[in-house]
């Protein structure tokens with residue numbers, strides 16, 4: 435069925451046309467576990483094996499029976515879902531439950547304070563706002579400290595207790611001044627003020643790895659590396675400096691390149707000297723421990739250590755974005771704990787809602803938390819009763835039986851990975867790489883822009899090969915998976931923990947078939963509807 439814009443209605447008509455062009459514009463009528471159901475011409479249900487997994491939001495699968503039953507009970511109970519500005523027992527319990535999991539996983543009891551939101555990008559926005567709120571308070575404190583020093587030293591000079599050091603003006607290119615200490619200190623203070631003023635209002639910067647994806651809202655999209663998503667809106671928000679994931683040393687170099695100093699006055703041995711004070715340019719380093727939208731790139735332990743070391747040196751918080759990699763998807767609650775990366779902030783979303791609610795959270799460690807932030811940030815639907823209780827149920831299921839579900843994810847991920855590696859070994863000319871951890875895996879197809887088949891060549895050169903492969907797998911094998919806008923040749927696999935051997939086998943047959951068609955350059959079969 436090839437829908438046109440008028441038939442698809444007004445919701446993203448162009449995207450609908452793209453999906454239609456590669457046969458992905460299917461309407462689903464029911465979903466359970468790893469299966470979506472569509473209707474055929476005779477209105478009969480046809481199962482589709484779903485590896486898109488809600489872009490990582492379905493670690494428990496579509497409509498998990500315990501989650502659905504729990505949600506139904508909540509609605510039947512007529513619980514207050516929107517009772518803003520009242521005690522929020524459910525949200526507090528959820529924050530406490532998240533802290534228990536973090537304490538278990540991180541091995542210490544430092545508390546994390548929760549700022550709840552409704553979507554992943556909104557949690558990132560909250561984290562970014564809090565980090566900037568924190569940075570501005572640091573800037574204000576530094577500025578006040580310098581002003582206090584200046585005022586105290588002005589008095590000391592006027593009282594004849596200290597004098598400006600010989601050469602105090604050197605950094606401004608001048609020789610010594612009049613010799614009158616009172617006049618000299620006023621000139622020095624004026625020069626320090628003129629140096630500091632523009633720097634105090636310098637816009638903050640962020641750090642993020644190349645390939646980063648943190649959402650598409652105003653602030654978060656500037657942390658997303660994909661230029662198509664980011665650059666049209668760069669005038670709206672603080673910019674990020676992106677560092678290559680395979681160059682940990684680039685982090686320190688990037689920080690040094692942006693180093694900004696304020697000037698301060700100090701007294702040494704009775705004389706006044708000018709000293710430098712580092713200005714906090716960087717607001718936060720934001721990174722995913724496993725990049726999703728960027729094409730399933732696993733951050734190395736070496737890179738994680740370089741991030742932590744560089745950020746500690748400049749007192750810059752590390753925001754670990756676990757929106758896609760978290761909630762058990764890697765085989766641990768946090769994928770970052772597998773690479774020894776400790777976050778100052780964490781963001782969680784997607785599977786936190788159990789596949790039936792929309793909720794997200796930014797968690798901020800107590801040592802960095804600014805409680806005044808609560809007075810300036812809020813959201814109508816955040817921490818609502820329904821989402822909070824569903825999220826509590828999700829954590830209960832993840833943590834049950836001493837974390838049995840994480841071990842299931844790890845074992846299912848190993849089985850899926852083993853199959854993918856075997857298919858790649860059989861078709862190295864078609865499959866370039868298999869990457870990821872747990873049940874967050876990616877299969878990268880070889881570039882086909884040199885194909886002798888014009889259609890395959892054209893699709894590859896236009897960045898649609900991955901979508902065309904996805905269309906073939908859906909039409910020919912009833913298997914659903916997608917590439918992403920930032921890694922068009924990498925199909926991502928994010929099934930639920932309920933993945934069965936039969937589902938792995940079905941995917942194996944589908945992948946081997948599409949690899950054979952591409953090896954044969956059989957564009958007729960490849961594009962058959």
Ligand SMILES: Cc1ncc(COP(=O)(O)O)c(C/N=C/c2cc(O)cc(-c3ccccn3)n2)c1O
Pocket residue numbers: 489553554555556558647648649650722726727728755756757758759783784916917918919926
């Ligand atoms: C690490 C991370 N941080 C913040 C976000 C933003 O969350 P929201 O989408 O809930 O605002 C995401 C959400 N991910 C969205 C996503 C992830 C992905 O891997 C693919 C696609 C996608 C979307 C459309 C078409 C193809 N791919 N979308 C994320 O993965």
